[in-house]
Amino acid sequence: SVKTDADAIRRAVRNIVLTNKYERPFKPNFGGSIRNMLFELDTDRKIGRMKTRMQKVIESFEPRVSNVKVRFGEVERNEMEVTIFYNIIDGVRNNDLTFTVTRAR
Numbered sequence: 001s002v003k004t005d006a007d008a009i010r011r012a013v014r015n016i017v018l019t020n021k022y023e024r025p026f027k028p029n030f031g032g033s034i035r036n037m038l039f040e041l042d043t044d045r046k047i048g049r050m051k052t053r054m055q056k057v058i059e060s061f062e063p064r065v066s067n068v069k070v071r072f073g074e075v076e077r078n079e080m081e082v083t084i085f086y087n088i089i090d091g092v093r094n095n096d097l098t099f100t101v102t103r104a105r
Helices: 005-018 044-061
Strands: 065-072 079-088 095-102
Touching: 005 044, 005 079, 005 095, 044 065, 044 079
Parallel strands: none
Antiparallel strands: 065 079, 079 095
16 A cells, blocks of 8 residues: 555664664665674664664655654563654654564574
């Protein structure tokens, strides 16, 4: 199904976060690689770096959003809840997107 407006932006932000680097041909820097880092987020320093990386990746690959904030939940049972807060430029303010990231082998 085709998404429009806020739903299209929501889906684009989610795709950026869930895509691993080097997964897209001809765009090696595209993606947040959150699944690759799932088990490595064990210190506050690593979590802080990952939040900053997610903010930069989202703002650089999705020009329709601004003021991006990222919050990670605890890693439990190979799952982590990710919440992303953002504003749509010239649109709705204070949007949020929550989803669960799982590492499957």
